[in-house]
Amino acid sequence: MTETVSLTMDEPVAHSLLDEDAQGVIGRPLNRIDGPLKVAGKATYAAEYQLDNLAHGFLIGAKFGRGRVTRIDAEQARTMPGVIDVFWDFDHFIRNPQQGGQKSKPVQGVRDVQYFGEPIAIAVAETFEQARAAAHAVKVEWIEEPGLFDFDGRLDEAVTPPEGATEPYACKGDIDAAMAQAAVTVDAVWTTPSQNSAAMEMHASIASWDDEGNLTVHGSYQMPASDRQQLADALSLPPEKVRIVSRYVGGGFGSKLGIAPESVASALAAKAIGRPVKTVMARQQVFDATVRRSNTRQRIRLGATAQGKLLAIGHETIGSNLPEEDFFEPAGIATQFLYAGDARRITHDNVPMNRLLSGSMRAPGEAAGMLALECAMDELAEALKLDPVAFRKLNEPEADPQKEQPFSSRRLVECYDDAAAKFGWEQRNRTPGGLRQGEWLVGHGMAASARSNKLQPSKARVAVEADGRVVVETDMTDIGTGTYTILAQIAGELLGQPLTHVEVRLGDNRYPPGAGSGGSFGAGSSGTSVYVACQSLRERIAAKLGVAADGVTFKDGLVIAENRTTPLGEIAGGMEVIGEIEPGKMDEDVTQASYGAHFCEVHVNAHTGEMRVKRWVSSFAAGRILNEKTARSQCIGGIVFGIGAALTEEAVHDWRNGKIVNRDLAEYHVPAHADVPHIEVTFLPERDVHANPMQAKGIGELGISGAGAAVVNAIYNATGIRVRDYPVTLDKLL
Numbered sequence: 001m002t003e004t005v006s007l008t009m010d011e012p013v014a015h016s017l018l019d020e021d022a023q024g025v026i027g028r029p030l031n032r033i034d035g036p037l038k039v040a041g042k043a044t045y046a047a048e049y050q051l052d053n054l055a056h057g058f059l060i061g062a063k064f065g066r067g068r069v070t071r072i073d074a075e076q077a078r079t080m081p082g083v084i085d086v087f088w089d090f091d092h093f094i095r096n097p098q099q100g101g102q103k104s105k106p107v108q109g110v111r112d113v114q115y116f117g118e119p120i121a122i123a124v125a126e127t128f129e130q131a132r133a134a135a136h137a138v139k140v141e142w143i144e145e146p147g148l149f150d151f152d153g154r155l156d157e158a159v160t161p162p163e164g165a166t167e168p169y170a171c172k173g174d175i176d177a178a179m180a181q182a183a184v185t186v187d188a189v190w191t192t193p194s195q196n197s198a199a200m201e202m203h204a205s206i207a208s209w210d211d212e213g214n215l216t217v218h219g220s221y222q223m224p225a226s227d228r229q230q231l232a233d234a235l236s237l238p239p240e241k242v243r244i245v246s247r248y249v250g251g252g253f254g255s256k257l258g259i260a261p262e263s264v265a266s267a268l269a270a271k272a273i274g275r276p277v278k279t280v281m282a283r284q285q286v287f288d289a290t291v292r293r294s295n296t297r298q299r300i301r302l303g304a305t306a307q308g309k310l311l312a313i314g315h316e317t318i319g320s321n322l323p324e325e326d327f328f329e330p331a332g333i334a335t336q337f338l339y340a341g342d343a344r345r346i347t348h349d350n351v352p353m354n355r356l357l358s359g360s361m362r363a364p365g366e367a368a369g370m371l372a373l374e375c376a377m378d379e380l381a382e383a384l385k386l387d388p389v390a391f392r393k394l395n396e397p398e399a400d401p402q403k404e405q406p407f408s409s410r411r412l413v414e415c416y417d418d419a420a421a422k423f424g425w426e427q428r429n430r431t432p433g434g435l436r437q438g439e440w441l442v443g444h445g446m447a448a449s450a451r452s453n454k455l456q457p458s459k460a461r462v463a464v465e466a467d468g469r470v471v472v473e474t475d476m477t478d479i480g481t482g483t484y485t486i487l488a489q490i491a492g493e494l495l496g497q498p499l500t501h502v503e504v505r506l507g508d509n510r511y512p513p514g515a516g517s518g519g520s521f522g523a524g525s526s527g528t529s530v531y532v533a534c535q536s537l538r539e540r541i542a543a544k545l546g547v548a549a550d551g552v553t554f555k556d557g558l559v560i561a562e563n564r565t566t567p568l569g570e571i572a573g574g575m576e577v578i579g580e581i582e583p584g585k586m587d588e589d590v591t592q593a594s595y596g597a598h599f600c601e602v603h604v605n606a607h608t609g610e611m612r613v614k615r616w617v618s619s620f621a622a623g624r625i626l627n628e629k630t631a632r633s634q635c636i637g638g639i640v641f642g643i644g645a646a647l648t649e650e651a652v653h654d655w656r657n658g659k660i661v662n663r664d665l666a667e668y669h670v671p672a673h674a675d676v677p678h679i680e681v682t683f684l685p686e687r688d689v690h691a692n693p694m695q696a697k698g699i700g701e702l703g704i705s706g707a708g709a710a711v712v713n714a715i716y717n718a719t720g721i722r723v724r725d726y727p728v729t730l731d732k733l734l
């Protein structure tokens, strides 16, 4: 049995082994080690596995928003060329489990349909095209029942979600009294629409069973450890009987945190026909039947003294989800700790609706919430006649104002200053609507960025082979984020090997369970598990040499102690350890977050309202940066997401049945290259001793947080028009 060495993060780790930097790979802007495989088509994504005797599935979705399926007639479909069968085992089809891998739901039948497009059956055939044709030929009869499709008219039906990992309510003091006392106030409502993660790779599964009843699913998932449990629960199997393989994932952004219906349907169909079944969701099905970010209605109340000291902060969010679902869009999360102010009221409620399940999408909470908060801050700064940067600095808290506990690390003010200087904020347009270049109105805007940081339990095995090669194994995923590369950098740095001598194996339940990719915790959590394993290996090697652990240097494949130099493989070949990290007191006793500041210039056409983001500067402080290039790409990707949230992204629901009507990338608009200017990203040096032994914080969801608000503040600065209804499409400016 390989020994497991565990660290619970109860204490700060003041000295990080990564600071030794003997190998010189940690933090460097190195190319992804999986990059060549990807561009050569050799990185195998879920749908690309070639299994013998493979059959193809195609999901059939309900064409009504709420009601009961009364009859499915597949007689004609079954006679079509290549069709193997059509299945609608109501006892086993499931809705998506709760997002985030926190818990899985019991099996539910979908004879009772809760949202338009909900999968109710699967057609299986020899080819994809034959399965799709059969799916369209299946006749479904149903009885429609009255559904909950109206949001704005049913706000008073909003219910408070139960307390869970995130508390729906956080209140302090008397906000009404504080607002009444305040010299200057903002009290307004912002709305954000439903959104879809719209990852490049569609959800896909290939399910195959062996003779002993073990199920393997090659799937496109972010969290194989919890996805395995969810799939096992859905199929009433013990988790040991299920293996999920997600070695390469073409983006997830939250939509692949939990299992999606195609995995269960494929597994059931494969079992029934005794052949592997591959089901790739069509793009429209991804919009219909995976998960959405909830639409929100956010009331922000800010009250300040005449000098600009905040007295009151209110952020009351109403979102929506299916009846009985607990998940809520925690839009007020960053509002809890971003600014000082004694009276605080942060609430979240949900209107039950027969719309697709809502769940986590990149920066659940901050992404939608800071679209409102950071525009409200801009409005209040203007009312106070203060520079929005100066106003924010005036309200920079010493400690977490809600929980009254220290920040682990926070260089937000330095982020403002650094980005403002690089942007040239001093030369900004100071008169809304007052700067024009030809037919273009020019505006400048800024916003803060903040995203909570935390650890999740994670394990990794690190083994040294006889030739000194290092192998890292964990079921953590790389969803395009750079996990393969940073885990290799951590192991290479700590064991003194170049990256060519480190092999990282990810995304397979055969490896120790990792944190998975979510919540900006993936790198910190899985990276720490590798760190802990390598630290233990270093100690073993030192003990074998009879020297103190801090007396050994690991460099260039060699172990150097006192005057002796030994190849790593010679002394450590055959050694292996499983490293484990558990979140501890540091996650509770100090408030951890990554921070940043966005500045941008937007041009608005004075005649047509067309908006063009022209210039972008952001500075971030997120603890140690593990790889400058992959980190930068994460931040740029997040900012592009924020530009989309500000200007174009909106899943439009049909008011009659909840159906998402713009369910493809031709009609659901995300920014294309021409919509995005050069984005300048700077990381300020920082170490966070409370976060983990690497002293690194999360960045995956930092870039998006606040980015859209900077765009909208710049649009106001250009035009003098405040739009509080996202996305800010040009019709709203005319």
Ligand code: MOS
Binding pocket: 222, 252, 253, 254, 255, 257, 360, 361, 362, 363, 364, 517, 518, 519, 520
């Ligand atoms: Mo993230 S929304 O936890 O993938």
